[in-house]
Amino acid sequence: MQDTAQRLLIIDDDEMFCHVLDRAMTRRGYEVLVAHDAEQALSLAGRHSPQLATLDLKLEHDSGLKLLPELLEVVPECRVVVLTGYSSIATAVEAIKLGAVNYLCKPADADEVLAALFKQEGDPDIEVAEHPPSINRITWEHIQKVLQEHDGNISATARALGMHRRTLQRKLQKRPVRR
Missing domain, CATH: 1.10.10.60 (Homeodomain-like)
Structure with a gap:
């Protein structure tokens, strides 16, 4: 459990995913806010200044990559992890360039999300694939x-x-x- 509850903003249009992640993070001592679109996310961020956020890459009517700089303009110190079921090298690189601290492929559980949010450095020992992509x-x-x-x-x-x-x-x- 956290000494003081950190605020986590979950931005995702998948209501079931939000519900599951909300419950898991609440159990871990986080104060959780949920937004299902860009407008709601920016409004909640402006009112509550979350320290942490998860951002879905592909929102129903919005792009997570477009929302990311706007979100960081509202809460510059927020640590954001981009989550996606549509991973690609190009979107991972762009997410990091735009200010995300990490990028995860769905499905991701609460422990993976927390590890990604708090990971401070890259891992030079990560295995390099033996075979090139198909x-x-x-x-x-x-x-x-x-x-x-x-x-x-x-x-x-x-x-x-x-x-x-x-x-x-x-x-x-x-x-x-x-x-």
Whole structure:
């Protein structure tokens, strides 16, 4: 348990995930605030100044990467971990450049989230993959990068990739390809 309850802002449009993480963090002594969109997140951050936050990369109507600098402008000392079910190298790098302290792939449990929030340094001993990513993984990451560059606009992304919009939508509905 914490000596003084730190405030944690959970920003995610998945209500079940928010509920589960809220309960787990509350049990660990955190004061938890939950927002399901950018407007609600910025309002709560402005009123309550959370020290910690989890931010979903892909909110229903918003991009977590767009929200991240706005959130840090409101609460500059907040430690933010970006969570996503749509991980890619490009979005991980951008999240860190924009001020996130870490980046986690969902599903992540409360202990993983806390470890990511409080990790102070990189790990030079982390294992380097023996095999390069598959062509399917590289394709997935490229699609995610182009989608990010077009602010989540599927039609514009499909045009930029030279593919039919429905084909792109089908590809986006699939889970990320393993390495």
